[in-house]
Amino acid sequence: MYQGRAAAFGTDVHHRPHLIPWQLDAPQPLVVELEAAGGITGPVLECGCGLGDNALFLAGRGHRVTAFDAAPSAIERSRAKAAAAGSPVAFEVADATELHGIGVPGGFRTVVDSALLHCLDADQRRAYLTGLRRVCAPGARLHVFCFREELAARLRMPAAMDEHSLREAFRDDWIIRRMVPRQYTTGLTRQDWRSLAPAGSDAPEWDGAVAAGQHGRILLPFWQITAELA
Template sequence: MPDNSAETTFAWDDVDYESIYQGKPPVEGSDVSLKATPWDIGEAQPAVVELERSGKFSGEVLDAGCGLGENAMFLAGKGYRVTGIDASTTALDQARQRATERGLEVEFVQSDATRLEELADERFTTVLDSALYHCLTPEQQRTYAATLRRVAKPGAHLHLFCDCGRGGFRLPQSISEEDLRARVGPHWDILDIEPARYVTAFTKESIAAMDLKRLASIGLTVKPDEIEVDERGRAIGQVWYLHAVRR
């Protein structure tokens, strides 16, 4: 599978995640708004729920790129000690508010995911990345994989979901299986990489109201005819699911 990330001139540094969480245009100088935070569905990702049901979480959990904290709060509600990290103060403020309203205890920490200087070495038994990896540059992805290894205990499990460049949503930097093996593999023993489904906040109706040409101008290609929906009408993105163990 080709490495599409090398073929695009799109720069991830152009994306302002604070603006996305505030409902503003995601790229400075553009008036294109996503109308919603695409990954905020108001609950944990079904794929994460299924992992927990299957016994794939244990010990202390790190949710890397936790955003508005839905996955972290779901896991905390199941009795895990959870730390959620994100670079966005807006997202973390909202996550803390949601956790307080639900009576859940989660440690939310503002941090650069490629450094995690606020976190101790060999602390976590399970690491979750629910769609952060593909938001990093290739070099950041390598550093990030090494940083996650540092804060994980030997034998810790990594569950990582990232865009695979298939389906009705296409990001400007799609990740191939070869990318994952080259950038994550040096730091983690990869057990499996397989296709998975990722629920978004969009519906076919909201997509029909979008200006697709303007979205393409900020690097997001949407192909309505290729979009699947779940039983609640929510649009599904196609992703990779990587499962690895910290050596």
């Protein structure tokens, strides 16, 4: 998608080369809310940073930030944005299940995952959460925004997103302190969202999981999870 090519959502391929559902050209409002509430302490790691807007926002608020994505094209664009803004964010290419080359002296105090976890299957999820443990400081906090089960079912994601399954995934390495349903802002219009529906889907049923926010942007049902290093 970052190269302007056709994208696969779940198991359905949609030829929308200019559509990146999570691109806001601004930080995710839930991340802004989290920072304002004092939920961020540096150094910060952002996982699956995409085009870098959350990382640049957090750096602008005075936090030391490292951010990674598996897509080199996304990191290239993020680095260009950081250079233009004079931002010190360290943008890196890395695989979330390995985290090679990711780290800071003393470890990260906060990790932000804005829509990465639900892209991983069960084995990848365990490797990711265990890997974060290795690069974090004692007592670190992990903030995750990820699909709820009703959305994952529509898009047929690689692992279960119900509360029990997620709690089990975190169990060995992290202690969940808070897990609440929220609405996640996307760059999608209602028309964009309907264009992602599998052929033959009933429009009211497909629309049932979403709401409309400011400027007509679709809000998706997400979990907001806050966990501490076990």
